[in-house]
Amino acid sequence: MRCAEVDPYIEAFVDGRLDASRASVIEAHVRSCVRCAARVRAAGRIARALAAGPRVQAPHGFAHRVMDVVYREALAGGPGAAQSVERPLRLPARVYRRLGLSCVLTAGVLAISLFIPRAAYSTLAGARITGAAFSQESEVAVKSALDGADNAVRGILRERVKEGSIK
Amino acid sequence: MPGSGNLQRLTDAELTDRVRAGETRLFAELVQRYQDPVFAMAQRFVGAPGDAEDLAQEAFLRAYRGLEGFKGDAKFSTWLYRITWNLCADWKRKHGGPRKETTALDTAGDFADTRVDLEADLLDGEERARVRRALEGLDERYRSVVTLLYYEKMSYDQIAAVLDVPLKTVETRLYRARKILRVALEATEKEGKRGGR
Numbered sequence: 001m002r003c004a005e006v007d008p009y010i011e012a013f014v015d016g017r018l019d020a021s022r023a024s025v026i027e028a029h030v031r032s033c034v035r036c037a038a039r040v041r042a043a044g045r046i047a048r049a050l051a052a053g054p055r056v057q058a059p060h061g062f063a064h065r066v067m068d069v070v071y072r073e074a075l076a077g078g079p080g081a082a083q084s085v086e087r088p089l090r091l092p093a094r095v096y097r098r099l100g101l102s103c104v105l106t107a108g109v110l111a112i113s114l115f116i117p118r119a120a121y122s123t124l125a126g127a128r129i130t131g132a133a134f135s136q137e138s139e140v141a142v143k144s145a146l147d148g149a150d151n152a153v154r155g156i157l158r159e160r161v162k163e164g165s166i167k
Numbered sequence: 168m169p170g171s172g173n174l175q176r177l178t179d180a181e182l183t184d185r186v187r188a189g190e191t192r193l194f195a196e197l198v199q200r201y202q203d204p205v206f207a208m209a210q211r212f213v214g215a216p217g218d219a220e221d222l223a224q225e226a227f228l229r230a231y232r233g234l235e236g237f238k239g240d241a242k243f244s245t246w247l248y249r250i251t252w253n254l255c256a257d258w259k260r261k262h263g264g265p266r267k268e269t270t271a272l273d274t275a276g277d278f279a280d281t282r283v284d285l286e287a288d289l290l291d292g293e294e295r296a297r298v299r300r301a302l303e304g305l306d307e308r309y310r311s312v313v314t315l316l317y318y319e320k321m322s323y324d325q326i327a328a329v330l331d332v333p334l335k336t337v338e339t340r341l342y343r344a345r346k347i348l349r350v351a352l353e354a355t356e357k358e359g360k361r362g363g364r
Binding site for chain 2: 008011012015017039042043045046047049050051052056057058059062063065066067069070071073074
């Protein structure tokens with residue numbers, strides 16, 4: 001194998017990621033080639049320098065803190081339940097526009113009914129109906145009064161006739 | 168967490184199925200399995216441990232909430248790392264980069280953890296610092312693949328899934344990133360020799 005053919009495989013060779021047959025071919029070339037052997041040594045130094053990084057561990061109690069939140073979500077109704085409760089219901093914009101218009105109209109009707117005087121309202125609502133009712137009632141009252149008066153006079157006249165005062 | 172011994176035998180797929188079926192407590196096992204790499208990824212982005220914990224917690228909560236829609240066509244770990252990566256990218260867009268606390272993380276690397284390969288104990292700490300400085304200077308596209316491969320110990324397939332790019336793109340970016348790092352490392356070595364170190 002030539003150096004140009006070996007070059008793309010050197011990193012994988014150093015990482016131990018080549019299959020056995022290809023690895024043995026590369027190894028045979030590296031043993032006999034000073035340049036490629038230097039390449040393998042350099043790649044190995046880089047790999048070891050990076051792999052020798054500090055072992056980082058999660059803080060003490062990390063798993064318990066995670067499960068604390070997980071259990072709270074599970075009790076609230078399953079994964080994401082806490083999130084769904086916090087998320088507000090969103091309706092289409094046209095619904096909000098119609099709702100607003102209805103509120104404005106209702107407020108207007110209420111304002112009109114509260115602030116217009118009752119007499120004016122009565123006039124506006126139908127004075128004709130009220131006048132007709134009044135004349136009808138008064139007619140009945142007058143008639144009753146006349147009937148009553150008429151009966152009273154007739155009674156007196158009958159008595160006087162009986163007495164002989166009136167012939 | 169009680170009963171974790173038996174739970175360790177369950178696969179991620181079995182755990183996610185049972186959490187979806189209502190066994191919420193089993194999600195704790197998934198948190199314990201992946202809390203370290205998720206927190207580590209978050210801290211590399213944001214710097215401050217407090218912010219990293221908030222971000223890591225949010226990643227797990229999003230995974231829990233999204234379990235109903237998780238079809239299992241990818242590994243749970245890959246899906247979780249992708250959620251974390253996207254959160255980190257959003258955080259970076261909002262805040263512009265990690266806070267000063269990352270310097271503590273960088274210098275901590277010079278004191279290699281005993282769980283790392285023994286060979287790492289023999290490495291020159293200055294060389295590690297040089298490589299990391301070169302890494303910081305990389306374009307984001309190249310730095311992300313290198314970070315996920317070496318720091319998060321992901322496979323090429325996982326990196327492709329997390330970054331949502333084809334596998335070939337991952338291979339190409341890694342090749343170019345390492346080439347840039349190698350050139351940068353050689354350049355700083357020459358400068359060091361010229362300076363008479």
